[in-house]
Amino acid sequence: MSRLLQLQKCGQSYWLDNLTRAMLRKGELRRRIEEQGLRGVTANPTTFAAALSSGDYDADIRRLAQEGCDTDEIYVKLLVGDVQEACDLLAGVHEASARVDGYVSLEVSPHLAHDAVGTMREARRYRDLVGRSNLLIKVPGTMAGFLAIEQLIYEGISVNVTLLFSLPAYEAVIEAYLSALERRTLEGRSLDQVASVASFFLSRIDRLVDQLLAQRDHPSEGRTVSPALRGKAAVASAKLAYRSFRRAFGGERWDRLAVKGASMQRPLWASTSPKDPSYRDVVYVESLIGRDTVNTMPEQTIRAFEDHGEVKPNEIERGAEQAARTIQDLSDAGIDLHCMSWQLEHEGI
Secondary structure, rough: OOOOHHHHHOOOOEEOOOOOHHHHHHHHHHHHHHOOOEEEOOOOOHHHHHHHOOOOHHHHHHHHHOOOOOOOHHHHHHHHHHHHHHHHHHHHHHHOOOOOOOEEEEEEOHHHHHHHHHHHHHHHHHHHHHHHEEEEEEEOOOOHHHHHHHHHHHHOOOEEEEEEOHHHHHHHHHHHHHHHHHHHHHHHOOOOOOEEEEEEEEEEHHHHHHHHHOOEEEHHHEOOOHHOOOOOOOHHHHHHHHHHHHHOOHHHHHHHOOOOOOOOOOOEEEEEOOOOOOOOOHHHHOOOOOOEEEEEHHHHHHHHHHHHHHOOOHHHHOOOOHHHHHHHHHOOOOOOOOHHHHHEEEEEE
């Protein structure tokens, strides 16, 4: 059995962090779904920008411009069309998994990251334009984003919360999700049609923390902290986030929602291609295999894991105590994880 299919046996879904017209029209996405167990897709402005430069969209861009569409209108029409096709291809997965998987994520404009009202308006617009039940609206986990996330989920719009870099931010997202479901329950609204994932970004954490650690090394003075802690921050943070996930979705508060048909807000591991070439290229996959999680991978990470990845069931549950010590050691070394998270959030936006 392929390594990608083994992930599913371990309770983890893998999603593709890319969406282009070429992979839709040439049958690549369908092949991944049918043969490699692909369970979802995420789209974002960065990867779509690269796709636009391929030439596959030139004729449509020209036609829409001649029809009088401006740049934003052209962007939305092209992206929505691709997302609709991807949603349709994944509809079978969505149905077979009882709406746990089979989603396509579409991101609201980064220009709205600090505008809760604007984010909600665009999320509703995308929901209506795409018109598919297996759409996730990507909303960044900013202060404004938290307000939008709770309200959108309360309204029944499924959300992929993005750009999470710290445990406090992740726990705030869990609270927003549970509060939204409780509000729906109080009004007698159904819970079984609402879904959410919380995307914890990994490689960017290690890149920044490693840089900060290197600045604190002074070998001439006998102070060297980076070797022991280098490349440890992201996985440690993710393991602690998973522990918080298990606590939040395993107590009485969650049981009251689950019995009414609510779905867990699964943690999603994002930015899983290491920025440092000296790291094992599948470290953010192998280290974080666990039940009720998602790993969204770029093309090169999918190929690498299928080629030489090691499948370790429940690996994410191992070493939680060591993960906590690592975070404490980073703090002792002068790494302000709150400031780091703030910087990465703004850089990501």
